[in-house]
Amino acid sequence: MEDVNELVFDLLSQVEKSRQKELAEALKKMGAIDENQKKVVSDLTSKLVGKLFQPVVENIRIAALNNEGKILEAASKLLITNHN
Numbered sequence: 001m002e003d004v005n006e007l008v009f010d011l012l013s014q015v016e017k018s019r020q021k022e023l024a025e026a027l028k029k030m031g032a033i034d035e036n037q038k039k040v041v042s043d044l045t046s047k048l049v050g051k052l053f054q055p056v057v058e059n060i061r062i063a064a065l066n067n068e069g070k071i072l073e074a075a076s077k078l079l080i081t082n083h084n
Helices: 002-030 034-063 069-079
Strands: none
Touching: 002 034, 002 069, 034 069
16 A cells, blocks of 8 residues: 555645646736735635546555556556656
8 A cells, every 4th residue: 555655645746746837827927916816726726636636546546455556557657757
């Protein structure tokens, strides 16, 4: 299960890094908005990412519980951009 936790951590870290980058670019394009508006946009992107990746994470954990190594290997290759 440790490998699965690492896979999930790597995936979510990568997704959050991308979210932060895209959020910064969007906020820059939006110009002068107040902190509340920035928070609304940030919360929106965070919720969208969570809703999109929750089923992925859940299916990875289920595959781990079912000892489906090939699925976990495929998930790692498909979802993680930096492989060791």
